[in-house]
Amino acid sequence: MSEILRLDKVSRNFSGLKALSDVTLGIKKGEVLGLIGPNGAGKTTLVNTICGVTPADSGRVIFAGNDITGIKPWQAARLGLARTFQIVQPFAEFTALDNVAAAALFSQPGESVRSAREEARAHLAFVGLEAQAAQPAATLTLAMRKRLELAKALAMKPKLLFLDEVNAGLNSAEVERATKLIHQLAADGITIVMIEHLMKVVLNVCTRIAVLHNGGLIADGAPREVIDNPAVVEAYLGQQYARRNAGRG
Amino acid sequence: MKRTDLALLLLIAAIAALPLFGGAYALRLGTIACMYAILALSWNVVGGWAGYPSFATAAFFGFGAYMAGVLLGKGVPLALALVATLVASLVLAGLFGAVLLRLRGHYFAIASLSLVEALRELVNNATDLTGGGMGLNIPLAAGSGILADATFFFYAMWGLLLLAALTMIAVSASKLGFGLACIRQNETAADMVGLNSTLYKSIAFGLSACFVSAAGGLYAAWVHYIDPSDVFDILYSVKPIVMALMGGLGSALGVVCGALLYLALEEVVWRNYIQIHSGVLGVLIVMLLLFLPHGLISLRWRMFWRTTAHV
Numbered sequence: 001m002s003e004i005l006r007l008d009k010v011s012r013n014f015s016g017l018k019a020l021s022d023v024t025l026g027i028k029k030g031e032v033l034g035l036i037g038p039n040g041a042g043k044t045t046l047v048n049t050i051c052g053v054t055p056a057d058s059g060r061v062i063f064a065g066n067d068i069t070g071i072k073p074w075q076a077a078r079l080g081l082a083r084t085f086q087i088v089q090p091f092a093e094f095t096a097l098d099n100v101a102a103a104a105l106f107s108q109p110g111e112s113v114r115s116a117r118e119e120a121r122a123h124l125a126f127v128g129l130e131a132q133a134a135q136p137a138a139t140l141t142l143a144m145r146k147r148l149e150l151a152k153a154l155a156m157k158p159k160l161l162f163l164d165e166v167n168a169g170l171n172s173a174e175v176e177r178a179t180k181l182i183h184q185l186a187a188d189g190i191t192i193v194m195i196e197h198l199m200k201v202v203l204n205v206c207t208r209i210a211v212l213h214n215g216g217l218i219a220d221g222a223p224r225e226v227i228d229n230p231a232v233v234e235a236y237l238g239q240q241y242a243r244r245n246a247g248r249g
Numbered sequence: 250m251k252r253t254d255l256a257l258l259l260l261i262a263a264i265a266a267l268p269l270f271g272g273a274y275a276l277r278l279g280t281i282a283c284m285y286a287i288l289a290l291s292w293n294v295v296g297g298w299a300g301y302p303s304f305a306t307a308a309f310f311g312f313g314a315y316m317a318g319v320l321l322g323k324g325v326p327l328a329l330a331l332v333a334t335l336v337a338s339l340v341l342a343g344l345f346g347a348v349l350l351r352l353r354g355h356y357f358a359i360a361s362l363s364l365v366e367a368l369r370e371l372v373n374n375a376t377d378l379t380g381g382g383m384g385l386n387i388p389l390a391a392g393s394g395i396l397a398d399a400t401f402f403f404y405a406m407w408g409l410l411l412l413a414a415l416t417m418i419a420v421s422a423s424k425l426g427f428g429l430a431c432i433r434q435n436e437t438a439a440d441m442v443g444l445n446s447t448l449y450k451s452i453a454f455g456l457s458a459c460f461v462s463a464a465g466g467l468y469a470a471w472v473h474y475i476d477p478s479d480v481f482d483i484l485y486s487v488k489p490i491v492m493a494l495m496g497g498l499g500s501a502l503g504v505v506c507g508a509l510l511y512l513a514l515e516e517v518v519w520r521n522y523i524q525i526h527s528g529v530l531g532v533l534i535v536m537l538l539l540f541l542p543h544g545l546i547s548l549r550w551r552m553f554w555r556t557t558a559h560v
Contacts, residue, residue, distance in 0.1 A: 051441070077443030089438035091431055102431050105424060107443030113427055156442060 004029045004160055004191050005050070010059035012042075012049050019045040021215045022059070027160070032182075032192045034206035034223070036199075038236050041212040043195045044086060047162045051076045051083055064159065077107050080159035084149035084166055086195070090137035096148055097133040100124055103155035116155075123151040127181060143174040150181065161185065163194040167201055179204060199241070203227070211236060253546075254418045257502040261286075261414055265407055268400055276399040278516065280471065283406040285492060285508040287413050287464045290501060292489035294417065294457040297499040298426060299450055300433030301350060304486040305361035308368045309338050309458040310465040311481035315372055315379055317466025318387045318475055331409075331466050338462035339455045346454025347447060353436075362486070369481035384476030387469055402471040409467060413460040417501045420456065429453055495537055497546025506545045 005027040012020040019042045027033055035043050048054045050061055052071040061069045063079060071079075082103075091099050100120035105111045111119075124130050127147040132140060137148060146166050153161055163182065167175045175198065182205050186192055196202050202209065202223070209226040211219040213235040219226050226232055233242045267279040288306055295303045313334045320330035349360050372379045379385055389398075420426045428449045431439040439446050469475045488511065489504075496507020514533055519526045541547065 053440075072445075073440040074443050074445050077441055083441065085438075085441075089435055089441070091434040091438060093434055094430070098427075102427065102439075102444075103442040105427060106431075106439075113422075113424060152442060 002029055003027065004064055006060075006062040007046075007050070008060040008062065010046075010049060010056045010061060012045055012054060012057050018215050020049060020056075023212075023215075023217050025210060025217060025220065027191060027193065029191055030186075030189055031208055032186045032194065032206045034202040034209040035193055035195045035212065036197070036202060036209060036236060037212035041236075042215040043212055044164055045215075046212065047083060047164060047193070047195065051081055051162070074106075077156060078109075080157065081162070082107075082153040082156040082158035082160070083162035084146070084153050084164055086164040086168065088142070088145040088149050090140075090145055090148055092136065092138040094137055095134050096124060096129055096137055096140065096144075096151075097121065099137050099148055100151045100155045103152040107156040120151075120155060123155045126154065127151045128177075143170050143178075146170065146178065147181070150178075154185075158190060160191045160193065163192060163196075165195055165197065167196060167198050175201065199227070199237070251422075253500060253502040254421075257414055257418070257505060260502070260505060261407075261411055264410075265404075268403060273396060273399050276396075276403045278512070280399070280403045280406045282509055282512050283403070283410040284464050284468060285488065285512055286505045287406075287410050287460050288485065288489040289492040289496065289504040289508040290410075290413050290417050291457045291459075291461045293493050293499065293501065293504045294420070294429070295450075295453050296457075296490065297493055297504065298421075298429040298433060299453045301353075301450070301453075302358045302490070303361045303454070303457065304358055304483075304490075305342075305345075305349075305364045305454075305458070306461055306489050307481055307483055307485035308361075308365040309342060309461040310468075310485045311365070311372065311477070312338055312341070312368055313462025313465030314469040314475050314480040315385065316462070318385045318469040319378060321387050321470060322385070327405075327470055330470075331463050334466040335459045335463040339459040342458030343451045343455035346451040350447070350450040350454060362483075365481055365483060365486060369477050372477050372481070379477075382477060384474055384479075385469075387473050387475070389473065402467065405467055406464065406471075409460065409463055414501065414505070416456070416460070421501060425449065425452060491534055493544075495534065495541075495544055497544030500544075500546045503544050503546030510545065 003026045007023055007025045009022045009024055010020055011022055023046065035046065037043055045054060049056050052073045052075065055070050060067055063081065068076065068079065091102060097117060097120050100123050101116040104119045105113060105116035121133065124133050127150050129144060129147055129151060132144060137145065140148060150166065166178055170178065179201055182192065194206065206223055208221065209223050210217060211226060211232045218235060219229045219232045227237060227245060233239065264279060264282065267275055292303065292306055295301050316334045316337060317330045320333060321327065345364065349357060352360050373381050428444050431444060432446050432449060436446055465480060492507040492511045493504045495510055496505065497503025514530060518530045522529045
């Protein structure tokens, strides 16, 4: 399997705060990488740095062989880097259909408003929102808006998909449904990086886990190895989780 | 084409019949009505669709007036001078937009306001070209006779309004219009789906300036004399915003209706309350915005029937 994304000693500061320090990470094609870590560890900043929202201060980001370090967000989107937001970002007045159509229209060359809407319908059906197609995004429930984010990301025909806490704030039935969708996407061969706090979901879906703590990478490897790593238990999972896990395992 | 677009074209067609009903006064009002409608339609592109509250309308109105005025003074025919003005302001505003539209909200509003002042001072100081504070005399461009002159400028302004309206209708249904709506609703998300928002905003700013400048040029040719405090009057920036808010932000039909309503209010109030006309006009506008916050376009017939509440 070839590498689709390579981070080489990526750092990012917010004035005095070192949000990312020398993160080196490779992501292979077809992987589902779980990005975990305590709040403020730099998980979202890492995604923002790759997508060009907060460009890296030092280090290099290489996507599919090209250096994309100082790229603008819209350029990243056109290259095939799609993401969902932790705090959902719909076009509130647009219908669900037009939300997804916007993603298809502006990320793909040669789309017209009409063809984008046609494609959008298929993506809405995939995430189970076809009944809400004509509803303004502002009237959707949180779970639906999360799925709308996913449909938007998919409409961009991503090569690499970042899912930033798609399950936060959902109830267990909704989580199950979202997890199923992610499984399906992984089966379709999309490379996925997911930021997630629900360990059940992470262990269920991810083929590999990377752990961030205070802006640095403290562990990276197969799920089982990572959750047994004492540094990870200390920084994030907690002794209680480790004991419970050991008891079960 | 949507129903509201059709209604807009019908409305504009109805304005064209105005000369049949009145003399020089009606023509003068009609010309101003068309001019206001152009300003409101133009402001709507950047203020209504892209959601950036621009105060730069006066800057481009003045720029157009002076560019066309100077060209006319050098013997360039009116049509050519207007086309040159339109193209020049499209390019110039596009460049300004690329810089100014990096600011958001209030910051952008202030920056766009400063554009008016900057251009006014430029014109004031370029005495050789513009006559500075002395103003600029512009040679008569149209035929002889007061009524023939008035009719000519009415139809010229009307033609420009039609052109502006057709452009706006085309833009609103296009990828550009779709993109501007995305930018207004959520610029972060717009960037994230691959929309080059800087480019789109610049085009929007250019579009919002070019017809204003052409209208300014036509205005200069019509009144034969311009000076900086007249054509760079900040009221040219404020009025289109009020018109758009009164008519219905984001709707081409709405803002044109708003422009007509505003002109009607302005005339009626000015005639009847000459001493306190700005005060009365202000109160009326505040009342309208309070009781009809989404503008004329949000009026529905059923609002006029008093529906009985549940007892």
